[in-house]
Amino acid sequence: MAHDALTHLALSRGTLDRAAHRRADPELISRLLADPATRVVTVTRDARMEVLSHESEQSAAASEATGTVLVQRSPTEADRDLMAFFLGEETPEDGAAGGDPTAHVAVVGDAPDDDDPAAGRWQNLRAAGLDLGARDAGIFTTAQALMFWHAAHPFCPRCGSPTAPALSGWTRRCERDGSEHYPRTDPAVIMAVIDADDRLLLGRSPAWPEGRFSVLAGFVEPGESFEAAVTREVGEEVGIAVTDVTYLGNQPWPFPASGMIGFRARALGTEITVDPVEIAEARWVSREDYVAQLRSGELKTPSGISIAQRIIEHWLGQTVTEAIESGGGSAAAVHW
């Protein structure tokens, strides 16, 4: 099934029940931070979290399928002075206790200066996102998105007065006019453009290192459908008209506030005319070319947690790792 939607997107795996109905309780955060059963994570202002790798915790290795977990702890006195977000709750799977769901809270704080590599490591989402299990990847993604939004919105867009967090971290309220402001997610489309020979169009942003190529992407504009954004962006960036724009999948991309919506599109021509402001170079690759150029080091892949890499692998018919290890000559010959 060549057109199946993308699955297993690293940052789309969150499992917490967000329990949004609890957010309006003005005492929720203070009550949860007084309860030792609450699970607390710290997210730093530079978007790192403490993770534990089971490679260094051999005793735990047998009990967890994933190698890396977020460090979740009981609340401390110091947490009460920090900006905090209620992330949601989870009900124990075994149901044995029949008890209350476990509440999860993130606080914005600092990593210790003497971060001990043996006991814990403070990693960013790009480094940890692929290794974390579903629940923890979702916690990291949500906490980072909220942290960035609060940091960037200290003032009211109506009157310029300071705003303060409300709704358990899910809004900010103007201290002067009472207006409420919600965290925003900016949609961006990302698309595999394919020609009549099933070749994939790759481009390199001027800001990227030599050799780093990905599929094209761009922000959706006001008043524009996602499909129209795909057509416009491809036209602007490489001068190619496309048709048959088909949805593939999406994932949150909190760097700092995007949601990436993936598509494939069929090119009506192959002549590339790049917009040098947006694209340093662009090229068509066959599956065989792509794998050969990866193996030689001429091409580098996008970030492993990105939807871009999943889109490329969907076209390729196998993972990048599989393609490099196998030599790639026998990539699945599905007409995409």
Ligand SMILES: [Zn+2]
């Ligand atoms: Zn205001």
